[in-house]
Amino acid sequence: MFARLRNSRGYRKFTRNRGAMVALGVIGAYTAIFILVWFFGVLTRADARERVLPRNTPGWLEKQSVEDRFNALTWYVESHLGSAIPSDLATRPDAQDALRRAALGERRIIDAPPERVLELWADLRAKHKETDDLFLDLEDAENEILDIRLIIADTTSSGGPEDEIASLREELAELEPEAAQLRAEFESSLAGAEAALTELMPMPKGWAGIVYGFRTFLGSNAIGQSISVHAFYSIKIAFQIGLVVATACVVIGTALGAAAGFFGGWIDALVMWLVSTLSSVPYLVLLAVLSFMFTGSQLFDNPVDRPELQLVKLYVAMGLTFWVGTARVIRGEVMKIRSLEYVQAATAIGFSRPYIVVRHIIPNTFHLMFINFSLLFIAAIKNEVILSFLGLGVSGQPSWGAMINDAKDDLTNYFFWTVGSASVLMFGLVLAFNIVSDALQDAFDPKHVA
Amino acid sequence: MWAFIVRKLLYNVPVYLGIIAILMLALRVNDPTYTFLGKNATKDQQDRLRTSMGLDDPFAVQYGRLLGKVFTLDFSEDSWAQPGRSVRAIMISAIPKSLSITIPTLIIATFVSIWIALVAAYFRGRPPDKTLMILAVLGMSISYLVYILFGQFFGAFLPDQPGGIGTPFAITGYEPWLLGEHADPWNWVTYCMLPVLIGVIVTIGYDTRFYRAVMVEETGKDYIVTAMAKGATKPKIMFVHMLKNAMIPIITRVMATLPFLITGSILVEVYFKIPGMGNELISAIKGNDFPVVQAFVAVFAAFFIVSVILTDVLYALVDPRVRLS
Numbered sequence: 001m002f003a004r005l006r007n008s009r010g011y012r013k014f015t016r017n018r019g020a021m022v023a024l025g026v027i028g029a030y031t032a033i034f035i036l037v038w039f040f041g042v043l044t045r046a047d048a049r050e051r052v053l054p055r056n057t058p059g060w061l062e063k064q065s066v067e068d069r070f071n072a073l074t075w076y077v078e079s080h081l082g083s084a085i086p087s088d089l090a091t092r093p094d095a096q097d098a099l100r101r102a103a104l105g106e107r108r109i110i111d112a113p114p115e116r117v118l119e120l121w122a123d124l125r126a127k128h129k130e131t132d133d134l135f136l137d138l139e140d141a142e143n144e145i146l147d148i149r150l151i152i153a154d155t156t157s158s159g160g161p162e163d164e165i166a167s168l169r170e171e172l173a174e175l176e177p178e179a180a181q182l183r184a185e186f187e188s189s190l191a192g193a194e195a196a197l198t199e200l201m202p203m204p205k206g207w208a209g210i211v212y213g214f215r216t217f218l219g220s221n222a223i224g225q226s227i228s229v230h231a232f233y234s235i236k237i238a239f240q241i242g243l244v245v246a247t248a249c250v251v252i253g254t255a256l257g258a259a260a261g262f263f264g265g266w267i268d269a270l271v272m273w274l275v276s277t278l279s280s281v282p283y284l285v286l287l288a289v290l291s292f293m294f295t296g297s298q299l300f301d302n303p304v305d306r307p308e309l310q311l312v313k314l315y316v317a318m319g320l321t322f323w324v325g326t327a328r329v330i331r332g333e334v335m336k337i338r339s340l341e342y343v344q345a346a347t348a349i350g351f352s353r354p355y356i357v358v359r360h361i362i363p364n365t366f367h368l369m370f371i372n373f374s375l376l377f378i379a380a381i382k383n384e385v386i387l388s389f390l391g392l393g394v395s396g397q398p399s400w401g402a403m404i405n406d407a408k409d410d411l412t413n414y415f416f417w418t419v420g421s422a423s424v425l426m427f428g429l430v431l432a433f434n435i436v437s438d439a440l441q442d443a444f445d446p447k448h449v450a
Numbered sequence: 451m452w453a454f455i456v457r458k459l460l461y462n463v464p465v466y467l468g469i470i471a472i473l474m475l476a477l478r479v480n481d482p483t484y485t486f487l488g489k490n491a492t493k494d495q496q497d498r499l500r501t502s503m504g505l506d507d508p509f510a511v512q513y514g515r516l517l518g519k520v521f522t523l524d525f526s527e528d529s530w531a532q533p534g535r536s537v538r539a540i541m542i543s544a545i546p547k548s549l550s551i552t553i554p555t556l557i558i559a560t561f562v563s564i565w566i567a568l569v570a571a572y573f574r575g576r577p578p579d580k581t582l583m584i585l586a587v588l589g590m591s592i593s594y595l596v597y598i599l600f601g602q603f604f605g606a607f608l609p610d611q612p613g614g615i616g617t618p619f620a621i622t623g624y625e626p627w628l629l630g631e632h633a634d635p636w637n638w639v640t641y642c643m644l645p646v647l648i649g650v651i652v653t654i655g656y657d658t659r660f661y662r663a664v665m666v667e668e669t670g671k672d673y674i675v676t677a678m679a680k681g682a683t684k685p686k687i688m689f690v691h692m693l694k695n696a697m698i699p700i701i702t703r704v705m706a707t708l709p710f711l712i713t714g715s716i717l718v719e720v721y722f723k724i725p726g727m728g729n730e731l732i733s734a735i736k737g738n739d740f741p742v743v744q745a746f747v748a749v750f751a752a753f754f755i756v757s758v759i760l761t762d763v764l765y766a767l768v769d770p771r772v773r774l775s
Contacts, residue, residue: 273464281750281751282710289743290476293476382593390716391736430591431591
């Protein structure tokens with residue numbers, strides 16, 4: 001069957017389409033990631049749950065402001081390490097275990113005797129305290145400057161005495177260099193504290209360094225988990241949903257459509273009744289009702305214990321809804337093929353009717369099955385995101401929809417990394433599939449109108 | 451023609467009965483008493499609520515009761531999640547809000563995409579056409595959610611910050627603009643225009659591709675060759691001869707989307723917190739509010755079936771070659 005496909009004119013036309021070949025390459029890259037994650041377990045849900053950075057850390061492109069760096073340092077010292085390093089470390093027998101638990105991804109506390117760790121920790125805390133004091137001073141100084149500026153603006157606009165403004169300006173001229181000096185001191189002290197942190201928790205080297213780099217290059221979400229792990233793990237979820245839904249719909253749609261088109265009579269009436277019934281309600285309403293059937297169930301809505309089963313509701317909802325279009329297309333094509341000579345010849349030879357359908361008719365609808373598969377794949381991925389956004393799809397585990405849904409409020413804090421990563425990865429996959437299905441349509445079904 | 455209409459209506463009776471049955475079955479998988487009474491309700495309380503909701507009758511009885519209500523157009527039943535509001539009141543207040551977004555979206559999107567498609571078809575195969583089609587595919591590949599999130603961010607949130615350029619659009623919400631006591635037409639700009647713009651941008655990609663394909667197919671027909679042979683100019687052929695004939699599939703497509711106007715754009719309404727039909731539906735589905743969902747689907751399916759039949763009839767009236775059989 002594939003040999004026949006390869007010799008067809010459509011196949012040559014398809015492979016000559018350069019854009020489609022590039023898009024196929026992109027899909028190949030996504031598929032490789034899918035296989036790596038799904039089959040080899042390169043990324044797991046546990047990786048996605050792990051904290052690797054302070055919350056909402058931006059990715060590698062964005063330079064953090066000094067204040068943000070200071071806040072991140074404070075998080076390391078006060079929340080993370082503060083609770084992770086016990087004060088009786090030196091006397092504890094399980095000291096190394098306790099330190100291992102303080103790791104953030106691949107970044108671990110230095111592998112040294114407990115005394116040395118405590119020494120570095122004390123040094124870090126002292127430096128952080130110094131930076132903190134400087135930060136408070138700096139804030140005071142800058143607030144004072146701001147106040148004086150406001151007073152000057154007020155007095156000027158209300159036409160106040162000139163000499164008062166002049167004396168305020170003098171005061172400002174005195175304060176500004178002081179504040180600048182404080183800022184420089186603060187920055188150098190911050191750099192020192194950061195160096196102390198790196199000494200206590202050195203950046204991983206070699207392979208671990210590459211892994212850590214991958215985990216942190218897109219920053220972290222609102223609870224400090226790696227965005228890149230979430231975004232790339234979601235490729236697996238998207239492929240899973242796309243493959244299952246598209247396969248199920250193509251199989252159901254082809255079987256019912258071919259049966260309806262070939263046998264006619266009551267089978268056709270029944271199938272067309274189902275098709276018209278399911279299309280007489282907006283598909284998103286149908287999807288919502290069908291996937292809500294599973295919500296709240298212990299078995300199918302339990303992302304912690306049975307994350308895979310949470311996807312079942314999406315399979316069922318989309319599988320029952322989306323086969324309709326395929327069935328319609330295949331039915332029309334089969335009705336056309338049914339009256340062709342080779343089918344009559346097969347009937348004259350005496351082949352049974354089911355055999356003719358399976359052997360002679362369905363293979364001639366392969367091109368439509370391919371086109372529908374790629375269209376359904378896109379539809380499944382897009383609707384997963386929409387349903388997750390409406391709270392009826394995936395939650396509590398990584399998926400593009402869940403990522404966008406969880407991070408939509410971060411936009412108002414000018415934090416785009418979560419939404420951006422999910423959207424860009426999804427855009428790449430959907431675009432590649434759109435281009436491929438266009439090219440397939442051009443090559444194999446040229447008479448089709450959009 | 452009347453024979454055709456009657457036959458079509460009869461043919462669609464099983465379809466109508468089917469969709470209501472499927473929907474009722476799917477809804478009844480969940481136990482609504484759980485939603486309304488919470489985890490700690492006693493068995494007795496649950497039973498009493500179930501009886502008062504009519505859920506312990508056999509399915510056939512519940513089905514018959516709903517059909518009876520639909521055929522007598524009796525939507526006075528109270529919503530379960532919003533006690534005191536009848537289903538009719540909910541639909542009457544929600545549908546106009548949806549329409550004030552979906553109708554402008556449909557009109558603007560159709561006009562704009564017909565124009566873009568005309569330009570693309572005019573320059574078929576040349577750079578303007580290719581650029582427009584690449585843009586259409588790019589636009590189609592971006593998720594609806596991304597348009598909504600970034601549309602709201604750049605259209606309403608960012609310009610409204612201190613030092614921003616200012617914006618006429620509200621971040622979320624809805625106020626009446628046409629009917630009601632405090633109606634102010636400017637409210638439409640404030641609350642509806644941004645959702646409309648987002649909806650237009652989302653649909654333009656799909657529509658443009660479809661309309662261009664229709665037009666390109668039309669330009670291959672014999673009457674175009676005839677017109678060219680007679681020396682008509684290319685713009686005249688494109689805008690007069692071709693556009694008239696391309697209107698038939700375009701109108702068919704627009705007709706097919708008409709019933710969907712009353713559903714509203716669910717995502718936009720949910721995100722912009724517009725209390726339209728889409729928003730009411732999603733909260734009714736998530737709140738196990740059976741009467742609202744059932745009544746809406748009954749009304750929608752009726753609209754849908756009637757509009758499909760009407761499209762066929764109109765088609766035959768416009769194009770004498772089409773026979774209603």
